[in-house]
Amino acid sequence: MIFDYRVITEHLDDIAQGFTVTLGTWSAGVVLGLFLGLLIAVAQLFGNNLIRAPLRAFIEVIRSTPFLVQLFLVYYGGPSFGLSLDPVPAGILGLGIYGSVYFAEIFRTGFESVARGQLEAADCLGITRWQCILRIQLPQMLVIILPALVNLVTILCKETAVLSIITIPELTMVMTGIGSQTFAFVETLLVLCIGYLLLVEFCSRLGMYLETRVGRFMSRQPQ
Amino acid sequence: MNIQQRPLPPIVPKQGDPMKTPEPLPGDSQPMVRLHNVGKSFGALRVLKGIDLQVRHSEVVCLIGPSGSGKSTLLRSMAFLEEYDEGEIHIEGQLLGYVPDNGKGRKRAAQAQINQVRRNIGMVFQQFNLWPHMTALGNVSEALLRVRKLSSAEARQRALAMLDKVGLAHKADVYPIQLSGGQQQRVAIARALAMEPHIMLFDEPTSALDPELVGEVLQVMKTLAREGMTMVVVTHEMGFAAQVADSVVFLDQGQVVAQGTPQQIFHNTEHPRLQQFLQNYLDRNAFWQDNKEASPV
Numbered sequence: 001m002i003f004d005y006r007v008i009t010e011h012l013d014d015i016a017q018g019f020t021v022t023l024g025t026w027s028a029g030v031v032l033g034l035f036l037g038l039l040i041a042v043a044q045l046f047g048n049n050l051i052r053a054p055l056r057a058f059i060e061v062i063r064s065t066p067f068l069v070q071l072f073l074v075y076y077g078g079p080s081f082g083l084s085l086d087p088v089p090a091g092i093l094g095l096g097i098y099g100s101v102y103f104a105e106i107f108r109t110g111f112e113s114v115a116r117g118q119l120e121a122a123d124c125l126g127i128t129r130w131q132c133i134l135r136i137q138l139p140q141m142l143v144i145i146l147p148a149l150v151n152l153v154t155i156l157c158k159e160t161a162v163l164s165i166i167t168i169p170e171l172t173m174v175m176t177g178i179g180s181q182t183f184a185f186v187e188t189l190l191v192l193c194i195g196y197l198l199l200v201e202f203c204s205r206l207g208m209y210l211e212t213r214v215g216r217f218m219s220r221q222p223q
Numbered sequence: 224m225n226i227q228q229r230p231l232p233p234i235v236p237k238q239g240d241p242m243k244t245p246e247p248l249p250g251d252s253q254p255m256v257r258l259h260n261v262g263k264s265f266g267a268l269r270v271l272k273g274i275d276l277q278v279r280h281s282e283v284v285c286l287i288g289p290s291g292s293g294k295s296t297l298l299r300s301m302a303f304l305e306e307y308d309e310g311e312i313h314i315e316g317q318l319l320g321y322v323p324d325n326g327k328g329r330k331r332a333a334q335a336q337i338n339q340v341r342r343n344i345g346m347v348f349q350q351f352n353l354w355p356h357m358t359a360l361g362n363v364s365e366a367l368l369r370v371r372k373l374s375s376a377e378a379r380q381r382a383l384a385m386l387d388k389v390g391l392a393h394k395a396d397v398y399p400i401q402l403s404g405g406q407q408q409r410v411a412i413a414r415a416l417a418m419e420p421h422i423m424l425f426d427e428p429t430s431a432l433d434p435e436l437v438g439e440v441l442q443v444m445k446t447l448a449r450e451g452m453t454m455v456v457v458t459h460e461m462g463f464a465a466q467v468a469d470s471v472v473f474l475d476q477g478q479v480v481a482q483g484t485p486q487q488i489f490h491n492t493e494h495p496r497l498q499q500f501l502q503n504y505l506d507r508n509a510f511w512q513d514n515k516e517a518s519p520v
Contacts, residue, residue, distance in 0.1 A: 115350075115352070117348055117350050117352035118352050118353075118354055120304050120346075120348070120352065121346070121348065121352040121353075121354075121411075121414075122354075122366075123304070124302050124304070124341070124344065124345070124346040124415075125365075125366035125370060125414070125415075125418060126338045126342060126366060126370040126418075127365070127366055127369055127370055128334075128369075129334075131369050135365065135369065136354050136356075139356045140354075140355065140356050143356075217355055217356045217357075217398045217400065
């Protein structure tokens with residue numbers, strides 16, 4: 001196998017730019033997904049049926065259609081609903097919506113993992129439901145759901161490759177572009193894989209670090 | 224620790240604070256807790272069948288009875304953790320949990336109103352129900368900060384004083400998992416006491432503890448009773464009930480079967496179901512019989 005590293009060095013600027021776009025859309029999509037997911041989970045747990053039924057339907061629709069199709073709908077179908085977005089905002093919105101339903105399911109199991117008795121104790125002391133979510137449920141469930149959250153975040157990282165189809169110049173688009181110009185497919189695709197590997201590796205290490213941090217109270221050893 | 228000698232700073236209610244502590248009612252004029260014909264069903268199962276009960280100021284009432292008799296449900300109803308569906312529960316003269324629904328019976332009150340009626344009730348659970356992600360101090364000061372809106376310095380001082388009262392000031396910065404069961408339950412008692420309740424409810428507070436750790440929790444409860452706290456205690460500790468209770472209530476199948484002083488309940492009872500219950504208790508706890516040889520069996 002011949003590895004022509006010049007293909008990479010000559011396009012280093014483009015590659016760096018693609019990498020930045022991937023990182024940016026990924027993080028923005030994750031933040032949006034986490035936020036929407038938490039909202040959905042809270043509304044599902046504490047809302048009435050008028051709120052719950054449409055949310056349930058929304059979750060089912062998003063979960064049972066391909067991300068690619070959803071993204072097409074947001075970007076190319078959006079203008080028909082009066083939603084004309086540039087590629088990058090459309091991509092972030094699509095990624096956020098797609099992630100939100102999975103995040104919501106993770107949050108839901110998290111809420112259910114906190115023992116009922118703890119909520120009764122809070123209730124008896126006059127602590128409100130919102131205070132209870134923020135101070136008692138969220139901090140505890142984070143420990144339990146963190147591995148699942150990190151897992152989903154890494155999946156979303158790789159889903160950003162799909163954003164290339166709505167003309168976002170992210171890493172996959174840049175690398176395949178270079179590949180088709182130079183026919184150096186091996187070099188470009190290899191670097192593409194390394195790019196995602198770096199991002200995911202960073203994400204899992206951050207997750208492992210956070211797991212040891214947030215789980216401190218579970219340890220019987222005095223700190 | 225000099226915090227021990229200083230009198231506790233009273234919680235000064237802010238203007239218009241719905242959680243403000245009202246003046247205690249004078250003497251025996253009105254019962255602290257009054258239950259009238261309280262009933263509760265879980266589906267087809269009727270667990271409480273028309274319970275009448277009154278708890279006066281500074282009185283210690285122990286609820287005893289076999290499992291499934293409804294004693295825990297009754298106690299939990301007094302904190303509105305169970306929505307009783309018949310009868311009335313009045314806490315210091317106020318109806319708990321319900322408001323009249325213009326002519327159509329009654330409906331569940333708004334959460335703020337429920338909290339307002341039960342603001343003077345402290346609850347202690349069988350499983351402690353501490354928040355594991357907060358230290359002992361954090362557990363005690365949480366409601367002081369979020370509900371009473373004390374400053375963090377005031378809340379800390381008050382929480383430390385409460386932990387000191389249950390003998391655990393030195394464990395303030397320790398997480399619940401690092402405490403023994405008895406210590407956890409004492410933190411839970413301190414957490415409830417920090418809100419200056421007028422009435423303390425205990426739901427089998429020692430049932431989840433190793434036998435060796437039961438004493439330390441009962442000791443704290445005895446101190447509270449001596450200080451004049453109004454208490455309702457669901458318990459299997461007959462010794463505690465005999466020593467501390469002013470009144471013992473025996474429940475069976477959702478009804479009050481017998482009620483009286485410990486003397487009346489434990490010595491002079493003529494009720495067959497109660498006699499059987501107490502005999503079972505004695506048999507279970509007897510590990511040495513002097514007349515074993517003489518026994519015909």
